[in-house]
Amino acid sequence: MAYSPLWHPGQALGIVAPASAPRTPEKLERGLNALAEDGYRVHWDPGQLEQRGYLSGSDSERAGQFHRALAHARHLIAVRGGYGCLRILDRIDYAAARRTPGVLIGYSDITALQLSLFTCSGWRSISGPVVIEWDSIPAAMKEEVRLLLEGELPLPIEGLMTMRKGQCTGTLLGGNLSTIARMVGSSYLPDLEKKLLFIEDVNEAPYRIDALLTQLKNAGILEGLGGLIIGNFTGDQSQLNQGDGDTMIQTIIDCVDEYPWPVVSGLEYGHLPSRRVLPIGVSARLSADPNGGCLEILDPIAKR
Structure with a gap:
């Protein structure tokens, strides 16, 4: 790269x-x-x-x-x-x-x-x-x-919630889940083997998030993933009305329950007025243990 x-x-x-x-x-x-x-x-x-x-x-x-x-x-x-x-x-x-x-x-x-x-x-x-x-x-x-x-490395993002323990170092990729799912089957979607994937979405009910993740699963994309970082899934609660916010997280966890890689949630990223800014295509390390999760960026996006 x-x-x-x-x-x-x-x-x-x-x-x-x-x-x-x-x-x-x-x-x-x-x-x-x-x-x-x-x-x-x-x-x-x-x-x-x-x-x-x-x-x-x-x-x-x-x-x-x-x-x-x-x-x-x-x-x-x-x-x-x-x-x-x-x-x-x-x-x-x-x-x-x-x-x-x-x-x-x-x-x-x-x-x-x-x-x-x-x-x-x-x-x-x-x-x-x-x-x-x-x-x-x-x-x-x-x-x-x-x-x-300017080529600086951001401070590690700590305090994430561990949903499944583990560690992985890999290329950080991600963004809007609906958009990623629509790229399945094209030559434009990156190979996600051993990659760290961060996701978010807006105005999508839990059953629709289930369908998007199931699309990735059926395409064989999730099996070799390195790790998953769950951002915010925001929107009109009347549309998302299938329980409280925990329902969305539980839906995602249920969809990826069979895989061994680490999963964290609680990343303040998505369609929010204030959120984290994340690099795409750089090396990163995800650590998820009982005390919490941490995402550390290891490589800059720019160099002299």
Whole structure:
């Protein structure tokens, strides 16, 4: 896997719109202004993007806008998630991306593009905030993004809840569970053998999470996994109404009960106003013992 170059204040940060459009132009403008105030020289070239329903443009327009951004910046951040990345995975020039290794920041639907860039181009990415959130996220999240871009290793994430004991060192991959499950059967989903997988989702009832994990199981993906880190599964409780929050965790545990690898929960990651920022494609160590779990990042995403 290739390292991206270190980011320095004043360097360009490319803005990409591979999925849904912002609900209002004002949200995008506030996010762009907040990034500039934090020292990022934003490069935003929407080109011929013209919103089409739930998408920020046609498939060819969105893929083209990604390539234009990559021509100007090695560090990219998505406008928002929503939906749409799956539709352009076959339009990305992965050879060009491999020649210019970079970092893509985003989460939710952006998971698809981050994982495909890892698989096909060796990119490391950041599962973190999108542009339209930047004016409202806590300073701690912004600092975590900056440190990762500058090649620093984050402090270990301690205090996780051990659901199954064990230890594993492997490549850290993950993101939105629904998106990962939709990539099954494609050449864009990474090989998860001996990998550490972190997952989250939003507005999904326990039976739907069961179905998503069962899809991974039936595809033979879970058997060789190295370990599982369970993030937040948030949403309207009227939709999730099948007991309290413990029901969701228990659903996940039941789905992976037959496997020997370590499992932890309690990671503050997902569709939350304040959450952890996680690197994708780096070496990490998961430790789960009776006293609690710990996730330690061993490798940076960027180097000089």
